[in-house]
Amino acid sequence: xxxxxxxxxxxxxxxxxxxxxxxxxxxxxxxxxxxxxxxxxxxxxxxxxxxxxxxxxxxxxxxxxxxxxxxxxxxxxxxxxxxxxxxxxxxxxxxxxxxxxxxxxxxxxxxxxxxxxxxxxxxxxxxxxxxxxxxxxxxxxxxxxxxxxxxxxxxxxxxxxxxxxxxxxxxxxxxxxxxxxxxxxxxxxxxxxxxxxxxxxxxxxxxxxxxxxxxxxxxxxxxxxxxxxxxxxxxxxxxxx
Ligand SMILES: [Zn+2]
Numbered sequence: 001x002x003x004x005x006x007x008x009x010x011x012x013x014x015x016x017x018x019x020x021x022x023x024x025x026x027x028x029x030x031x032x033x034x035x036x037x038x039x040x041x042x043x044x045x046x047x048x049x050x051x052x053x054x055x056x057x058x059x060x061x062x063x064x065x066x067x068x069x070x071x072x073x074x075x076x077x078x079x080x081x082x083x084x085x086x087x088x089x090x091x092x093x094x095x096x097x098x099x100x101x102x103x104x105x106x107x108x109x110x111x112x113x114x115x116x117x118x119x120x121x122x123x124x125x126x127x128x129x130x131x132x133x134x135x136x137x138x139x140x141x142x143x144x145x146x147x148x149x150x151x152x153x154x155x156x157x158x159x160x161x162x163x164x165x166x167x168x169x170x171x172x173x174x175x176x177x178x179x180x181x182x183x184x185x186x187x188x189x190x191x192x193x194x195x196x197x198x199x200x201x202x203x204x205x206x207x208x209x210x211x212x213x214x215x216x217x218x219x220x221x222x223x224x225x226x227x228x229x230x231x232x233x234x235x236x237x238x239x240x241x
Contacts, residue, residue, distance in 0.1 A: 001232040014164035021157045028150050046128045056118045062105045070100040191231040203227035
Protein backbone atom coordinates (compact mmCIF):
# COMPACT_ATOMS: atom_id res chain seq x y z
CA UNK A 1 0.00 0.00 0.00
CA UNK A 2 1.34 3.44 -0.87
CA UNK A 3 1.86 5.91 1.94
CA UNK A 4 -0.66 8.22 0.24
CA UNK A 5 -3.28 5.54 0.38
CA UNK A 6 -2.59 4.75 4.01
CA UNK A 7 -3.26 8.43 4.73
CA UNK A 8 -6.57 8.20 2.85
CA UNK A 9 -7.35 5.08 4.84
CA UNK A 10 -6.81 7.13 8.01
CA UNK A 11 -9.28 9.75 6.78
CA UNK A 12 -11.80 7.05 5.89
CA UNK A 13 -11.42 5.53 9.35
CA UNK A 14 -12.14 8.95 10.91
CA UNK A 15 -15.13 9.49 8.64
CA UNK A 16 -16.61 6.11 9.52
CA UNK A 17 -16.16 6.94 13.21
CA UNK A 18 -17.75 10.36 12.71
CA UNK A 19 -20.73 8.83 10.87
CA UNK A 20 -21.16 6.28 13.65
CA UNK A 21 -21.07 8.99 16.35
CA UNK A 22 -23.47 11.24 14.44
CA UNK A 23 -25.88 8.35 14.04
CA UNK A 24 -25.70 7.59 17.75
CA UNK A 25 -26.17 11.24 18.75
CA UNK A 26 -29.22 11.48 16.47
CA UNK A 27 -30.73 8.28 17.86
CA UNK A 28 -30.49 9.23 21.54
CA UNK A 29 -33.30 11.85 21.57
CA UNK A 30 -35.55 9.33 19.80
CA UNK A 31 -34.76 6.78 22.48
CA UNK A 32 -35.59 9.36 25.16
CA UNK A 33 -38.86 10.23 23.46
CA UNK A 34 -39.78 6.55 23.33
CA UNK A 35 -39.25 5.96 27.05
CA UNK A 36 -41.07 9.15 27.93
CA UNK A 37 -44.00 8.11 25.80
CA UNK A 38 -44.24 4.80 27.64
CA UNK A 39 -44.17 6.64 30.95
CA UNK A 40 -46.89 8.99 29.74
CA UNK A 41 -49.15 6.14 28.71
CA UNK A 42 -48.80 4.61 32.19
CA UNK A 43 -49.58 7.99 33.75
CA UNK A 44 -52.70 8.34 31.64
CA UNK A 45 -53.87 4.91 32.75
CA UNK A 46 -53.50 5.88 36.41
CA UNK A 47 -55.41 9.09 35.75
CA UNK A 48 -58.22 7.12 34.10
CA UNK A 49 -58.43 4.78 37.11
CA UNK A 50 -58.36 7.77 39.45
CA UNK A 51 -61.15 9.52 37.63
CA UNK A 52 -63.14 6.26 37.80
CA UNK A 53 -62.63 6.31 41.53
CA UNK A 54 -63.64 9.97 41.79
CA UNK A 55 -66.81 9.22 39.83
CA UNK A 56 -67.52 6.31 42.17
CA UNK A 57 -67.21 8.53 45.27
CA UNK A 58 -69.31 11.26 43.65
CA UNK A 59 -72.06 8.75 42.74
CA UNK A 60 -72.11 7.40 46.29
CA UNK A 61 -72.45 10.92 47.70
CA UNK A 62 -75.33 11.59 45.37
CA UNK A 63 -77.03 8.35 46.44
CA UNK A 64 -76.59 9.39 50.09
CA UNK A 65 -78.32 12.68 49.30
CA UNK A 66 -81.10 10.86 47.43
CA UNK A 67 -81.69 8.56 50.41
CA UNK A 68 -81.96 11.59 52.71
CA UNK A 69 -84.45 13.22 50.35
CA UNK A 70 -86.58 10.06 50.24
CA UNK A 71 -86.41 9.74 54.03
CA UNK A 72 -87.49 13.35 54.50
CA UNK A 73 -90.34 12.74 52.13
CA UNK A 74 -91.41 9.63 54.07
CA UNK A 75 -91.36 11.60 57.34
CA UNK A 76 -93.52 14.28 55.75
CA UNK A 77 -95.91 11.69 54.26
CA UNK A 78 -96.26 10.00 57.64
CA UNK A 79 -97.35 13.36 59.09
CA UNK A 80 -99.80 13.86 56.25
CA UNK A 81 -101.23 10.38 56.64
CA UNK A 82 -102.59 11.49 60.04
CA UNK A 83 -104.62 14.11 58.31
CA UNK A 84 -106.04 11.79 55.65
CA UNK A 85 -109.77 12.20 55.49
CA UNK A 86 -110.69 9.38 53.16
CA UNK A 87 -109.50 5.85 52.57
CA UNK A 88 -108.49 6.93 49.10
CA UNK A 89 -106.23 9.64 50.49
CA UNK A 90 -104.80 7.17 52.97
CA UNK A 91 -103.99 4.68 50.23
CA UNK A 92 -102.46 7.39 48.11
CA UNK A 93 -100.11 8.41 50.96
CA UNK A 94 -99.29 4.78 51.72
CA UNK A 95 -98.54 4.20 48.09
CA UNK A 96 -96.19 7.19 48.02
CA UNK A 97 -94.43 5.98 51.16
CA UNK A 98 -93.96 2.52 49.66
CA UNK A 99 -92.60 4.04 46.50
CA UNK A 100 -90.08 6.18 48.45
CA UNK A 101 -89.05 3.15 50.54
CA UNK A 102 -88.50 1.19 47.32
CA UNK A 103 -86.33 3.99 46.00
CA UNK A 104 -84.25 3.93 49.22
CA UNK A 105 -83.67 0.20 48.78
CA UNK A 106 -82.55 0.76 45.19
CA UNK A 107 -80.15 3.51 46.32
CA UNK A 108 -78.74 1.26 49.03
CA UNK A 109 -78.22 -1.61 46.60
CA UNK A 110 -76.46 0.67 44.14
CA UNK A 111 -74.28 2.03 46.98
CA UNK A 112 -73.20 -1.51 47.88
CA UNK A 113 -72.35 -2.17 44.23
CA UNK A 114 -70.30 1.01 44.06
CA UNK A 115 -68.52 0.21 47.31
CA UNK A 116 -67.53 -3.23 46.10
CA UNK A 117 -66.10 -1.85 42.86
CA UNK A 118 -64.34 1.02 44.68
CA UNK A 119 -62.17 -1.32 46.72
CA UNK A 120 -60.33 -3.02 43.83
CA UNK A 121 -60.13 0.33 42.04
CA UNK A 122 -58.47 1.94 45.07
CA UNK A 123 -56.03 -0.96 45.36
CA UNK A 124 -55.25 -0.77 41.62
CA UNK A 125 -54.59 2.98 41.78
CA UNK A 126 -52.35 2.57 44.81
CA UNK A 127 -50.38 -0.22 43.15
CA UNK A 128 -50.11 1.60 39.83
CA UNK A 129 -48.95 4.77 41.56
CA UNK A 130 -46.19 2.89 43.37
CA UNK A 131 -45.14 1.19 40.12
CA UNK A 132 -45.22 4.52 38.31
CA UNK A 133 -43.00 6.18 40.93
CA UNK A 134 -40.49 3.34 40.57
CA UNK A 135 -40.65 3.52 36.77
CA UNK A 136 -40.22 7.29 36.82
CA UNK A 137 -37.11 6.88 38.93
CA UNK A 138 -35.67 4.43 36.42
CA UNK A 139 -36.62 6.62 33.47
CA UNK A 140 -34.98 9.64 35.10
CA UNK A 141 -31.81 7.62 35.63
CA UNK A 142 -31.95 6.45 32.02
CA UNK A 143 -32.43 10.04 30.88
CA UNK A 144 -29.37 11.10 32.85
CA UNK A 145 -27.37 8.26 31.32
CA UNK A 146 -28.57 9.16 27.82
CA UNK A 147 -27.70 12.81 28.32
CA UNK A 148 -24.26 11.89 29.65
CA UNK A 149 -23.78 9.58 26.67
CA UNK A 150 -24.76 12.37 24.26
CA UNK A 151 -22.30 14.76 25.86
CA UNK A 152 -19.59 12.12 25.71
CA UNK A 153 -20.32 11.25 22.06
CA UNK A 154 -20.28 14.94 21.15
CA UNK A 155 -16.85 15.19 22.76
CA UNK A 156 -15.62 12.17 20.76
CA UNK A 157 -17.08 13.74 17.65
CA UNK A 158 -15.07 16.93 18.16
CA UNK A 159 -11.90 14.90 18.63
CA UNK A 160 -12.61 12.77 15.54
CA UNK A 161 -13.35 15.88 13.45
CA UNK A 162 -10.06 17.40 14.57
CA UNK A 163 -8.16 14.21 13.71
CA UNK A 164 -9.86 14.04 10.33
CA UNK A 165 -8.82 17.60 9.63
CA UNK A 166 -5.21 16.74 10.45
CA UNK A 167 -5.24 13.58 8.29
CA UNK A 168 -6.91 15.50 5.47
CA UNK A 169 -4.23 18.21 5.60
CA UNK A 170 -1.58 15.61 4.81
CA UNK A 171 -3.30 14.63 1.52
CA UNK A 172 -2.67 16.25 -1.84
CA UNK A 173 -5.55 18.40 -3.16
CA UNK A 174 -6.10 15.84 -5.93
CA UNK A 175 -6.51 13.02 -3.43
CA UNK A 176 -8.80 15.16 -1.29
CA UNK A 177 -11.13 15.85 -4.19
CA UNK A 178 -10.97 12.23 -5.36
CA UNK A 179 -11.81 11.02 -1.86
CA UNK A 180 -14.70 13.44 -1.43
CA UNK A 181 -16.11 12.54 -4.84
CA UNK A 182 -15.96 8.82 -4.04
CA UNK A 183 -17.50 9.39 -0.64
CA UNK A 184 -20.53 11.01 -2.27
CA UNK A 185 -20.79 8.07 -4.65
CA UNK A 186 -20.44 5.31 -2.06
CA UNK A 187 -22.90 6.12 0.70
CA UNK A 188 -21.49 3.57 3.15
CA UNK A 189 -18.26 5.61 3.20
CA UNK A 190 -16.06 2.71 2.05
CA UNK A 191 -14.06 4.16 -0.82
CA UNK A 192 -10.90 2.10 -0.52
CA UNK A 193 -10.94 -1.47 -1.61
CA UNK A 194 -8.57 -4.34 -1.21
CA UNK A 195 -7.86 -6.48 -4.29
CA UNK A 196 -6.94 -9.97 -3.17
CA UNK A 197 -6.37 -12.36 -6.10
CA UNK A 198 -7.20 -9.63 -8.59
CA UNK A 199 -10.79 -9.09 -7.44
CA UNK A 200 -12.01 -5.67 -6.22
CA UNK A 201 -13.70 -6.33 -2.89
CA UNK A 202 -15.81 -3.19 -3.31
CA UNK A 203 -17.67 -4.25 -6.44
CA UNK A 204 -16.54 -7.90 -6.78
CA UNK A 205 -15.28 -7.35 -10.35
CA UNK A 206 -12.04 -8.92 -11.55
CA UNK A 207 -9.39 -6.44 -12.57
CA UNK A 208 -7.81 -6.73 -16.00
CA UNK A 209 -4.67 -8.82 -15.54
CA UNK A 210 -2.45 -6.07 -16.83
CA UNK A 211 -4.08 -3.52 -14.54
CA UNK A 212 -3.72 -5.90 -11.61
CA UNK A 213 0.00 -6.30 -12.35
CA UNK A 214 0.22 -2.52 -12.48
CA UNK A 215 -1.48 -2.26 -9.09
CA UNK A 216 0.96 -4.74 -7.54
CA UNK A 217 3.83 -2.45 -8.42
CA UNK A 218 1.95 0.82 -8.05
CA UNK A 219 3.59 3.80 -6.44
CA UNK A 220 0.55 6.03 -7.01
CA UNK A 221 -3.11 5.57 -6.19
CA UNK A 222 -5.00 3.47 -8.72
CA UNK A 223 -8.77 3.21 -8.90
CA UNK A 224 -11.08 0.34 -9.80
CA UNK A 225 -12.14 0.66 -13.43
CA UNK A 226 -15.57 -0.60 -12.51
CA UNK A 227 -16.56 1.12 -9.21
CA UNK A 228 -13.84 3.82 -9.05
CA UNK A 229 -12.81 2.89 -5.51
CA UNK A 230 -9.15 3.41 -4.65
CA UNK A 231 -7.39 0.08 -4.73
CA UNK A 232 -4.65 -1.57 -2.76
CA UNK A 233 -2.97 -4.90 -2.98
CA UNK A 234 -0.92 -6.37 -0.19
CA UNK A 235 0.75 -9.62 -1.19
CA UNK A 236 0.44 -12.43 1.37
CA UNK A 237 3.44 -12.40 3.67
CA UNK A 238 4.35 -16.07 3.10
CA UNK A 239 4.69 -15.65 -0.69
CA UNK A 240 7.87 -14.24 -2.14
CA UNK A 241 7.27 -11.19 -4.35
ZN1 LIG B 1 -14.42 -2.05 -7.82
